[in-house]
Amino acid sequence: MFEKLKHGLPGSFFHAENGHQAVNLHDTRGVGIRIEQLNKSFGPNHVLKDVNLEIKAGETFSIIGPSGTGKSVLLKHIVKLETPDSGEIYIDELPIFGEGAKPTAHDYRYSMVFQSSALFNSLTVGENVGLWLREKRVCKELQVREIIKQKLEMVGLVGKEELRTSELSGGMKKRVAIARSLAMNPDLILYDEPTAELDPVTTDELANTILKLKESTRNTTVIVTHDLNFALYISDRIAMMHGGSVVEVGTPREIKKSDNPIVRGFIYTTTKGIRGE
Numbered sequence: 103m104f105e106k107l108k109h110g111l112p113g114s115f116f117h118a119e120n121g122h123q124a125v126n127l128h129d130t131r132g133v134g135i136r137i138e139q140l141n142k143s144f145g146p147n148h149v150l151k152d153v154n155l156e157i158k159a160g161e162t163f164s165i166i167g168p169s170g171t172g173k174s175v176l177l178k179h180i181v182k183l184e185t186p187d188s189g190e191i192y193i194d195e196l197p198i199f200g201e202g203a204k205p206t207a208h209d210y211r212y213s214m215v216f217q218s219s220a221l222f223n224s225l226t227v228g229e230n231v232g233l234w235l236r237e238k239r240v241c242k243e244l245q246v247r248e249i250i251k252q253k254l255e256m257v258g259l260v261g262k263e264e265l266r267t268s269e270l271s272g273g274m275k276k277r278v279a280i281a282r283s284l285a286m287n288p289d290l291i292l293y294d295e296p297t298a299e300l301d302p303v304t305t306d307e308l309a310n311t312i313l314k315l316k317e318s319t320r321n322t323t324v325i326v327t328h329d330l331n332f333a334l335y336i337s338d339r340i341a342m343m344h345g346g347s348v349v350e351v352g353t354p355r356e357i358k359k360s361d362n363p364i365v366r367g368f369i370y371t372t373t374k375g376i377r378g379e
């Protein structure tokens with residue numbers, strides 16, 4: 103069954119660079135990301151305009167901004183689902199694109215939690231979480247089961263292994279998608295609009311889940327969201343994108359106090375006038 107599924111995986115939601123090496127399922131480290139002068143156009147649409155950004159190892163970093171401003175496109179470049187027209191991304195100081203980029207030089211694992219959760223409805227919760235482990239045959243079945251249990255516990259879904267994903271609420275699906283991403287102990291985890299389609303209570307629960315995960319993992323977390331309150335609550339630092347460029351970077355406190363009119367306008371429209379402290 104998993105051989106079949108391998109060909110149907112929707113995008114690279116988990117990936118190990120230097121995949122020929124033995125997978126260490128225990129240690130997690132954060133990776134540092136440096137984005138330099140990144141440009142990307144789709145036909146006449148110049149989406150990313152000289153984007154520069156530095157994300158520190160172990161940070162929870164959110165990229166916020168209005169719809170259509172290039173946040174998801176930027177995220178896709180970090181996981182190489184898109185290739186830039188110019189510029190470079192360095193992960194732990196090693197380039198991932200242009201000349202000098204050697205996939206074998208990288209030894210980090212990354213996974214992405216998509217907006218849609220991208221779960222297999224025909225599989226149970228446990229089977230979805232264990233998919234990568236079984237596909238890559240990284241450990242024995244007994245250990246796979248232990249890891250599934252452990253990761254479900256980490257996202258607050260104890261004892262839900264046998265449920266079909268079609269039976270779950272949107273918030274639970276999101277948690278399963280996170281547990282599945284955690285199964286490989288990623289050094290870098292990326293979320294694309296994690297709160298989309300979630301109600302305020304479920305959004306709050308998800309925020310607390312992500313915060314709690316940071317107590318037990320050392321990975322770097324990058325989140326794309328237009329949900330300002332969510333970003334302010336969970337992030338170490340936030341970048342604001344506008345019109346394809348990064349217009350401000352700072353801690354939640356700095357963002358709330360920013361004098362940048364674009365940031366102020368975004369805060370005003372998304373919080374209906376709640377001003378920074």
Ligand SMILES: Nc1ncnc2c1ncn2[C@@H]1O[C@H](COP(=O)(O)OP(=O)(O)OP(=O)(O)O)[C@@H](O)[C@H]1O
Nearest residue numbers: 144147149167168169170171172173174175176328
């Ligand atoms: N594969 C693609 N081909 C053509 N245009 C694309 C492609 N991917 C993204 N775009 C365009 O790039 C622009 C930025 O899209 P992106 O998805 O990054 O926006 P966003 O800031 O994440 O907003 P949203 O939250 O609405 O997705 C949009 O104009 C979009 O239509």
